[in-house]
Amino acid sequence: MTYNFDAIIDRSGNRAAKYDERKKKFGTDDVIPLWIADMDFKTAHPIIDALKSRAEEGLWGYTARPDSYFAAICDWQKRRNNWEIDASLMSWSLGVVQSISACVKLFTPEGGNVLIQTPVYSEFYDMTEAANRNVIENAFVLGDDDKWTIDWDDFEAKLQQADLFLLCSPHNPLGLVWERDDLEKMMKLCLKYHVLVLSDEIHSDLIFHGKTHLPTATLSPEIAANTISCFSGTKTFNLAGLQASAVVFPDQHTKKVYDQFWHNMDIHRNNAFSLTAMEAAFTHGDEWLGQLLPYLSNNFDYVVDYCEKNIPQIKTFAPDATYLMWLDCRALGMNNQELHDFMIEKAGLGLNDGCSFGRSLEGFMRLNAACPRSVLIQAMHQLYVAVQAL
CATH class of the missing domain: 3.40.640.10 (Type I PLP-dependent aspartate aminotransferase-like (Major domain))
Known part of the structure; x- marks a missing residue:
């Protein structure tokens, strides 16, 4: 079957940590959450069907x-x-x-x-x-x-x-x-x-x-x-x-x-x-994964291309593995706290601070690209506007 990874699924009501813990992590719910490493895609139908069947047994x-x-x-x-x-x-x-x-x-x-x-x-x-x-x-x-x-x-x-x-x-x-x-x-x-x-x-x-x-x-x-x-x-x-x-x-x-x-x-x-x-x-799960991987790869290419053309102050690359992108924001000239605040308050993005992955690092962020393309398009636009306003 064909899977639609462009579909927007409202996760705000299903107790998703990625969404429901925004206020706790970023101090506000008003950020696009591109942090914790899960995907905004429904899983493969054979898995859903198997879980439905198990649920209907009613004895666990x-x-x-x-x-x-x-x-x-x-x-x-x-x-x-x-x-x-x-x-x-x-x-x-x-x-x-x-x-x-x-x-x-x-x-x-x-x-x-x-x-x-x-x-x-x-x-x-x-x-x-x-x-x-x-x-x-x-x-x-x-x-x-x-x-x-x-x-x-x-x-x-x-x-x-x-x-x-x-x-x-x-x-x-x-x-x-x-x-x-x-x-x-x-x-x-x-x-x-x-x-x-x-x-x-x-x-x-x-x-x-x-x-x-x-x-x-x-x-x-x-x-x-x-x-x-x-x-x-x-x-x-x-x-x-x-x-x-x-x-x-x-x-x-x-x-x-x-x-x-x-x-x-x-x-x-x-x-x-x-x-x-x-x-x-x-x-x-092979069929679903076979369709997911090229979608993710195209998401990477979109972010790389957008940054190169519109936000050259931020360097990134298409990773060879994972669905996580490493952003080099050092050209913005901010320390880690300033960069953290900028992404939340000015760009409206909920990302992972790079210094949590390497405590001596300054000026890096991690972005989760496992979401519908339209979400990334909006996120990149918000980032562009915020950088232009500096």
Whole structure:
């Protein structure tokens, strides 16, 4: 069937955090919300149909997880990423962030060090610090060609202090899809210095421009034996409110330690609807995703083209992965607080502050482009008017 991603869906009445938490986050409801990473699109009809059928049963007690659940996930990874997963090494989790939190607590010592590459998804900071571990930053280098690259000398030096490396693959917010050479180099250095890797691959289905996602654990048996992999259908199919993800462990011992952590809190079952949605998504979601990706890619191109022609003070680029765009606003000459206030008060936009992804950064913002084109058109116009008035 054909999906209409141009349709405007009023989410203000369905308890969507993206809309209903605007006042809390931005101090006003009068902003176009382009921040939290979910999409303003209805999910695939097979998922909706499966959930309707489950709802009509009218009985949602404790729910067993059938073998078909993990089989659907394994089949998807084989089909999309050529990854043959041993299902016996896979666990369910509430979400990737919750998995990161647990792994930091379980697989690093009290007061230990966790290496992250910045700018990066802010929960990498938050989950580390919440566990009373120390964040070590390997900051990406922004070259004269406006491309972000790894500072390899710094990466190797920081690894020698680290107990765990949190890898974002593909990368949020820079939209990077790691090439084999860079990925292998990072992983071999982790092996050299005996640093466990947690690979956050939640955006691995949202890939553009002919790029290919390479699951970290597929690089070699040695690398797989040092890698915990996390992924989910929640970003891919806009199901974040249902809370479900998968974790693949390097061995049974690591899996047992992780599983016991959640069992001790009696958290080890999907809710009735997340189980149904995830299995339907990974079994029947290809058609919807195949139509979504070019729509998102065209949204990126629209924003890039508009900024180049009308707001050259703001630089951006079409990401190779995710549906998130990184805006370089440094030419506006504002500090972070001034930029934050400008976007809200003058442009009427609710974006993510770039400094939450890299605390030493000044002058960057993140924009969520997973919305109908007309919303982006209005957002870009508002941004243009605000910049022109400076």
